Amino acid sequence: xxxxxxxxxxxxxxxxxxxxxxxxxxxxxxxxxxxxxxxxxxxxxxxxxxxxxxxxxxxxxxxxxxxxxxxxxxxxxxxxxxxxxxxxxxxxxxxxxxxxxxxxxxxxxxxxxxxxxxxxxxxxxxxxxxxxxxxxxxxxxxxxxxxxxxxxxxxxxxxxxxxxxxxxxxxxxxxxxxxx
DNA sequence: GAAGTGAGCCCCG
DNA sequence: CGGGGCTCACTTC
Numbered sequence: 001x002x003x004x005x006x007x008x009x010x011x012x013x014x015x016x017x018x019x020x021x022x023x024x025x026x027x028x029x030x031x032x033x034x035x036x037x038x039x040x041x042x043x044x045x046x047x048x049x050x051x052x053x054x055x056x057x058x059x060x061x062x063x064x065x066x067x068x069x070x071x072x073x074x075x076x077x078x079x080x081x082x083x084x085x086x087x088x089x090x091x092x093x094x095x096x097x098x099x100x101x102x103x104x105x106x107x108x109x110x111x112x113x114x115x116x117x118x119x120x121x122x123x124x125x126x127x128x129x130x131x132x133x134x135x136x137x138x139x140x141x142x143x144x145x146x147x148x149x150x151x152x153x154x155x156x157x158x159x160x161x162x163x164x165x166x167x168x169x170x171x172x173x174x175x176x177x178x179x180x
Numbered sequence: 181g182a183a184g185t186g187a188g189c190c191c192c193g
Numbered sequence: 194c195g196g197g198g199c200t201c202a203c204t205t206c
Binding site: 110 | 198199200202203
């Protein structure tokens with residue numbers, strides 16, 4: 001049985017679902033009804049139920065404290081083979097770093113599939129844990145983000161601020177100087 | 181099967 | 194910067 005709960009996070013309310021300890025869904029919840037519809041659609045062929053708020057609060061706090069070691073062991077997204085291979089690649093991107101859609105495509109062995117990679121990344125069902133926010137365009141642009149570009153920027157900003165190596169210089173340099 | 185659609189990329193002007 | 198052509202997974206006729 002998949003258990004789903006509403007969580008508070010510094011980046012907004014979240015909807016998190018898990019089964020036997022593995023997260024299979026996580027989204028930012030800007031519109032309550034819309035988010036619940038999205039969850040219902042995603043789990044359409046599965047048994048699931050809502051449980052009390054904050055049941056997954058440990059996951060959020062671990063994300064904040066960067067205490068989650070091997071993401072691959074606590075995440076289990078539902079998707080096609082291709083999608084899962086793309087999402088697996090995202091997990092390898094280190095905290096506070098970024099990659100481009102093309103780099104991910106090359107990593108998967110097909111430089112020409114950058115567009116397909118973008119589409120697959122856009123379908124990532126597990127926000128934040130599977131760090132699709134760390135993927136940007138080769139041109140230096142931000143690309144898109146299902147849960148709002150501002151949130152993508154916020155996540156990256158927070159990661160850079162939190163990361164010890166960049167902590168100092170961040171105060172002097174803007175993350176994306178040309179992107180407002 | 182044949183079109184249409186993307187969170188892309190590259191080239192050219 | 195801006196449009197055309199290219200590509201590929203996936204969806205929808």
